[in-house]
Amino acid sequence: AQSVAQPEDQVNVAEGNPLTVKCTYSVSGNPYLFWYVQYPNRGLQFLLKYITGDNLVKGSYGFEAEFNKSQTSFHLKKPSALVSDSALYFCAAYAGNNRKLIWGLGTSLAVNP
Amino acid sequence: IAGITQAPTSQILAAGRRMTLRCTQDMRHNAMYWYRQDLGLGLRLIHYSNTAGTTGKGEVPDGYSVSRANTDDFPLTLASAVPSQTSVYFCASSIGTSGSADTQYFGPGTRLTVL
Numbered sequence: 001a002q003s004v005a006q007p008e009d010q011v012n013v014a015e016g017n018p019l020t021v022k023c024t025y026s027v028s029g030n031p032y033l034f035w036y037v038q039y040p041n042r043g044l045q046f047l048l049k050y051i052t053g054d055n056l057v058k059g060s061y062g063f064e065a066e067f068n069k070s071q072t073s074f075h076l077k078k079p080s081a082l083v084s085d086s087a088l089y090f091c092a093a094y095a096g097n098n099r100k101l102i103w104g105l106g107t108s109l110a111v112n113p
Numbered sequence: 114i115a116g117i118t119q120a121p122t123s124q125i126l127a128a129g130r131r132m133t134l135r136c137t138q139d140m141r142h143n144a145m146y147w148y149r150q151d152l153g154l155g156l157r158l159i160h161y162s163n164t165a166g167t168t169g170k171g172e173v174p175d176g177y178s179v180s181r182a183n184t185d186d187f188p189l190t191l192a193s194a195v196p197s198q199t200s201v202y203f204c205a206s207s208i209g210t211s212g213s214a215d216t217q218y219f220g221p222g223t224r225l226t227v228l
Contacts (some may be wrong), residue, residue, distance in 0.1 A: 005217035032214035043117075043203055043219035044156075051214065090156065094214040101217070 002069040023091030032094035117220035136204030145187040163210040
């Protein structure tokens with residue numbers, strides 16, 4: 001079955017430290033991969049996506065993600081976390097063979113001052 | 114440009130009542146979607162529409178219906194609400210169809226409680 005896994009329900013980091021939110025996927029073919037962020041009581045906002053090309057994708061608010069085909073991963077990273085980055089982060093993968101977007105369950109990021 | 118608007122922001126509803134959640138987009142996107150978000154279950158697709166006049170079922174369509182009379186509006190109706198439909202509902206849209214990998218843009222959500 002095709003799936004997206006976010007292995008950590010919660011990630012805690014100190015402000016100013018680097019952060020990583022993990023995502024692994026299992027989809028057929030070449031995946032399109034997405035990261036979205038949800039701030040409290042808000043809808044999801046698009047952060048970045050990987051379609052093809054450079055494995056390192058840069059997105060909004062200083063976030064970036066690295067596509068690793070051999071490890072089937074697409075981890076979200078930021079060099080220096082801000083308290084305002086505290087939110088729920090969702091990874092999603094587009095499965096081309098059945099033409100649907102598969103969502104991870106989300107990771108709650110808490111950045112402590 | 115507002116993007117996607119949803120109404121109401123929140124609602125408390127008695128079980129058995131009929132309820133329509135409204136969604137309007139002003140981006141002229143082709144595809145629109147309804148998701149529900151529940152703790153521990155993430156986002157689940159209820160229904161989608163690739164273009165005006167067409168709709169399709171997502172992974173949890175039972176108890177819900179949709180219509181797409183025009184490009185901008187995509188209402189979600191609960192014909193007879195049940196407590197298990199208590200959730201936060203998000204409308205989204207994308208330029209391309211649901212079968213494409215286009216970015217989806219989300220509304221602010223409707224928090225629905227069915228008692």
